[in-house]
Amino acid sequence: MTPQRPSVWTIAGSDPSGGAGMQMDLRLLNTFELYVGSVITAVTAQSLVHFSASTVLAPDLVTRQIDALAAAPMPAPRAIKIGMMGSAENARVIGAALAKHRAFVVLDPVTTSTSGGTLADASAIAELRLLLRSVDLLTPNVPEAESLLGASIRHVEDMPAAAAALRRLGAKHVLIKGGHLGGPVVLDFFQGEDTSFWLSNHRLGGQVRGTGCALASAIAAYVALGHSLAESLILARARITHGFAHAQDVCPNGRLLGDLAGALMPDDMPWLNNGQGVPDQRPLFPSCGPEPLGFYPVVDSSAWVKRCGDLGVTTIQLRVKDLSGGELRREIRSAIDYCAPRGIRLFINDYWDLALEMGAYGVHLGQSDLDPCDLRQLAAANLRLGISTHSYDEAARAHALRPSYIALGPIFETTSKDMPFAPQGMARIAEWQRLWSYPLVAIGGLTVAHAAEAMRRGANGVACISDVTKAADPERQIRRWLNAVTPGIDPVVPSQR
Numbered sequence: 001m002t003p004q005r006p007s008v009w010t011i012a013g014s015d016p017s018g019g020a021g022m023q024m025d026l027r028l029l030n031t032f033e034l035y036v037g038s039v040i041t042a043v044t045a046q047s048l049v050h051f052s053a054s055t056v057l058a059p060d061l062v063t064r065q066i067d068a069l070a071a072a073p074m075p076a077p078r079a080i081k082i083g084m085m086g087s088a089e090n091a092r093v094i095g096a097a098l099a100k101h102r103a104f105v106v107l108d109p110v111t112t113s114t115s116g117g118t119l120a121d122a123s124a125i126a127e128l129r130l131l132l133r134s135v136d137l138l139t140p141n142v143p144e145a146e147s148l149l150g151a152s153i154r155h156v157e158d159m160p161a162a163a164a165a166l167r168r169l170g171a172k173h174v175l176i177k178g179g180h181l182g183g184p185v186v187l188d189f190f191q192g193e194d195t196s197f198w199l200s201n202h203r204l205g206g207q208v209r210g211t212g213c214a215l216a217s218a219i220a221a222y223v224a225l226g227h228s229l230a231e232s233l234i235l236a237r238a239r240i241t242h243g244f245a246h247a248q249d250v251c252p253n254g255r256l257l258g259d260l261a262g263a264l265m266p267d268d269m270p271w272l273n274n275g276q277g278v279p280d281q282r283p284l285f286p287s288c289g290p291e292p293l294g295f296y297p298v299v300d301s302s303a304w305v306k307r308c309g310d311l312g313v314t315t316i317q318l319r320v321k322d323l324s325g326g327e328l329r330r331e332i333r334s335a336i337d338y339c340a341p342r343g344i345r346l347f348i349n350d351y352w353d354l355a356l357e358m359g360a361y362g363v364h365l366g367q368s369d370l371d372p373c374d375l376r377q378l379a380a381a382n383l384r385l386g387i388s389t390h391s392y393d394e395a396a397r398a399h400a401l402r403p404s405y406i407a408l409g410p411i412f413e414t415t416s417k418d419m420p421f422a423p424q425g426m427a428r429i430a431e432w433q434r435l436w437s438y439p440l441v442a443i444g445g446l447t448v449a450h451a452a453e454a455m456r457r458g459a460n461g462v463a464c465i466s467d468v469t470k471a472a473d474p475e476r477q478i479r480r481w482l483n484a485v486t487p488g489i490d491p492v493v494p495s496q497r
Helices: 020-029 060-071 088-098 122-134 143-150 154-166 213-222 229-245 302-309 325-342 352-358 374-380 390-397 428-433 448-456 474-485
Strands: 009-012 036-046 051-056 077-082 103-106 172-177 185-193 196-202 249-252 255-256 271-274 293-300 315-318 345-349 361-366 386-389 407-408 440-442 463-465
Touching: 009 020, 009 060, 009 213, 020 036, 020 213, 020 390, 036 060, 036 088, 051 088, 060 088, 077 213, 088 122, 103 122, 103 213, 122 143, 143 172, 143 386, 154 172, 154 185, 154 407, 196 213, 196 229, 213 229, 229 390, 249 386, 293 302, 302 315, 302 325, 325 345, 325 352, 325 440, 345 352, 352 361, 352 374, 374 386, 386 390, 390 407, 407 428, 428 440, 448 463, 448 474
Parallel strands: 009 036, 009 077, 077 103, 293 315, 293 463, 315 345, 345 361, 361 386, 386 407, 407 440, 440 463
Antiparallel strands: 036 051, 172 185, 185 196, 196 271, 249 255
16 A cells, blocks of 8 residues: 655645746645645736736635545645735634644745735734744745834844744744845744744845745645754755756746756755854865765774874874863874874864864864854864764754865764764765765764765765774774775875875
C-alpha cells in the first residue's frame, strides 16, 4: 500500500492570470509530495498587469468547502496556508474552522493585489487582527504589516519592533518581509517566543508576481513534510529565490516565478544572522588552500597531534575538554609550535581567544560558540574558521560568516557525545556539498570503511574522534585512514617530503 502523503490546505482567492492567489499556491504546492486541498474565498478578474473586479464568496460556501475537505475519510491537514479572505465574515468563519484542526497555520495577510486592486477593506483588516490568535506564522510584507498595525515601517531598523507588536496581537511567530525597503540585500526579520533572526539574500533585479503567496505556501509545505519552522523558512526562502532567478517573462511588465521544482543551488540559499541588531557586512575567512582537508582526526592533546602529524596527517583538530589555565595554554602552544613549521592545518576547538593570541592556523566552533566569539577579529587576523552544522538553519548561520569550511554531522550514530540531531546519512553529504559553497567535512560515527564513499559524495575532508585514539594500533589505523581518503598514496612524514 502506498504511504499516505502529508496533507496541506490552501485557503485563498482565485487569480485567473496565475500570477498569485490560489493558482500560484497550487502551482507551488504541487511540486511537493503532498496531498493539496483548496478552498476558494473570492474570484477576481485580473491579468498580470491590471486588476478589474472581484467577487467575494459567501461565508456559507467557504464553510462548506472547508467542511468537505475535513469530512472523513479525507486526510487531516498538517499545515494550512491562508491568503486572501476577502471579507470580515469570511475571516470569522475561517477562524472558527481553524479551531477544529491541529494544523500549523501560515497566514499571508493579502490586502492588495500587485496588479492594482484592493482585496481587504477596513472591516476585513480588523477581523484579520482577531484571527491572529489562531495563527502559528504571520508573513506580511512591509505594507501589509503597516495595515495591520496602523503604523509606518520606514527603515529596516523598525522591523523588530513591528514584529513584536504583531506578536502582541496574537501571532505566535512573525516573518516580516523587507523587500519593499530597498537596498542591495533583502532582509526579512523573524521573531518567535524565544528566538529571532534575520534572513538575507542578494537582491535580484526586476519585479515578479506571486512571491508572497509562493513563500507562505512553501513554508507550509516544508512544515507538513516534517521540517522545523526555522528549516522551513530557510528552504522556502531558497525555493522562492530560485524561482525569482529563473523568472519567466509572460508579457510586458508581467513576470512569473520559474522553475519552482528545480534543484536548489548555493546562490539560492539565504544566510541567517541572530536577531541582535541589524546585520552589517559579512566577515570572510581565508581558504584552507587547494589541497583537500582529507583525513581530519579530532584529538585531545598535543601528543596526539604530534603522533598524527608524524605519520603524514595534514589537517588536525585539537579538542581539549579537561584542562584550563596554564596547562591548557601549554597544550595549545605545543600543538601550534609543532604544526606551524610543518604546514599542518591545525584547528583549535572552542578556545578562539587563545588561538588568536598564539597565532593558530584556525579555529573550529560549534553553533553555541559563534555569538560569544569576536568573529570579525578572527577574520581580520586571517585565522581559518570551521563551523559545525546539523540542520539547514545552522548551515545558513554558518553561511552568514563565509567560513573556511563547514562540518556536517553526525553522519551516523556516534558515542563521542550526546547528539540532539538524528544521523544525517551519506546522501546528505552530496546535498550539503551542492547547497553550500564551502569545503565540507563529514563527521560523526564514520569509520575507515566509510571514508572513500564520503569523499566520492563530495566531502572535502572526513573527520573522526575515537576511531584513531581508541584503536588497538593507532599508527596502523591512521595509515588506513590516509590511504582510504587518498587511495594509492603512501603516507609519509611531512619533514621527509
